[in-house]
Amino acid sequence: MVVEGGRWKIAANYDIIIDGCLPPELTLEILLRLPVKSLLNFKLVCKSWNSLICSPDFIKSHTRNSNNPSLTLLYDRDFMELYSLNPTVSQVDLTPQYYPYSEFIGSCDGLICIYSPRKECIYILNPLTNETKKISTPYHEPDRMIRVSWFGFDPSINDYMIWLVVGIRKRNLRIHVYSTKDDNWRELDTSVFIFIDDCMFWGMNVVVMNETLHCWLGNDYNNFMVKYNLVKDIIEIERINLNYNQDIKYSNEPSIGILQDSSLCLCKVNGINGVMDVWKLDQYSNSDFWNKLFRLDLGLPKFVTLLGFTSNGRILVKSSSYELVLVDPNQNPPLQVRLGTIDYHNDRCRSFDLLDYSESLVSPFSLP
Known part of the structure; x- marks a missing residue:
């Protein structure tokens, strides 16, 4: 200038x-x-x-009113590296001291929410403005594990919220909601789960549709959709019939996403043989209308890992050789794009988180 x-x-x-x-x-x-x-x-x-x-x-x-496209980011928990799936951006720079072995909860309006198991706290940060807000976890038991999480904004109630499902089995299940407007945690009533036996929270992600969070609960033989209405503050559970051969064992946790036609979509992957199955909910108001969209042989080496859905309804998977493949279920037949290989430092098993990020001026200290 x-x-x-x-x-x-x-x-x-x-x-x-x-x-x-x-x-x-x-x-x-x-x-x-x-x-x-x-x-x-x-x-x-x-x-x-x-x-x-x-x-x-x-x-x-x-x-x-921002027209800037969001970046789909892949975070390597073990080596604290953040990769972009955008071909013009190879890596995204974040201040490293907050992130060692941290887990991403979500991203919204340029803010990233992460959980640090070592420090037993949650951070909401804007990496561009270098502002970070620290939030204490709603629990203090050392054996707690965050199973499902979400961070986002609901315009109808003008509130940024964090949603945590803590624990695995029914007897120690807790669900907590944090409101930036109230600046406190609330524990939700989980009695609706009392009739669900031998099921775990499956699925690494949560999606929002009709002011309601959706995530998966189940096992090899049973599938349920857990819904949490952000406005009414109500949890509902629906049994889902996917009509698939129960002899098939999916070695990956399923992932749920939203297609370009605003339909809910579920993906399961058999990591041993590299086969992907995708279902679509044709009628949102009727959980019986889940139909098989396609089965796809990914043609990748054994031990394929399902990483999740992007915000535009595409599915990301990783091979055992760290090759990334993006599958577009919106196309017929589904389109596969090979994105290349992540640099790997050794043969150790690595954990990844997938999130969509867009830059903003929003401060974590000025949320409603």
């Missing part, structure tokens, strides 16, 4: 007069169209710009 004749010459060939000659509404319109990294630099232009860019109304408008 340079000064020429009383003007500030700004990147992207914008020639902005900041001595009061430019109408404020035009300045606002231009700033709202700029990427986050540029806005962080433009906060230094003058006090009025800094005040505008830091204002809650500006941040909200910029976040809701």
Whole structure:
């Protein structure tokens, strides 16, 4: 940025007069169209710009109207590396001291929520602004394990929330909800699970549809959909009939996603033979309408791992040689794209988390 004749010459060939000659509404319109990294630099232009860019109304408008595509990120828990599936971005830089052996809970509006088992705490952070908010876990027992988790925003109640399913079996199952608006944890009534025997929370992810969280509960022979309505604060369980051969043993936890036609979709993978099965819920109001979408032989070496769904309804898998393959179930026949191989340091087993991330100015300390 340079000064020429009383003007500030700004990147992207914008020639902005900041001595009061430019109408404020035009300045606002231009700033709202700029990427986050540029806005962080433009906060230094003058006090009025800094005040505008830091204002809650500006941040909200910029976040809701942003056209920047989200990045699908793959986090290596063991080596603390964050890979991007975008071909133009190889790695994403995050401050490492918060993340050793941490687990991602979710990402929303440029904020990333992670759980640190070693420190027994949760962090909400914005990696671009270097702001981090620490939240204590709602439990203190050392043998607790977070089985399913979600972090997101519900516009109908104007609240960012964390949803945790803690424990494995029915006798020690706990479900906790954190509200940024109330800044506290609540424990939900889990008596609805009393009639579910020998089932575990399966599935590494949670999806949101109709203001309701959806995740999977089951075993090799039974399948259930767990629904939590964010507005009504109610948990429901529906038995699901997938109509598949129960002799088939899926070695991966299933994953649930949303297709481009806004239908719920379930994926199971047999990691031994590299076969993927995908079902689609044709009628949301009727859980009996799960139909087989396709069966696909991935053609990968043995021990295929299902990593999950991306936000645009694609499925990511990893081979034993760390080759990544993206499957698009929205296409007929399903399209496979080989993304390349992750660098691996040795033969040790590694754990990965999949999340979608988009840059924003949202501060974890200014949430509603």
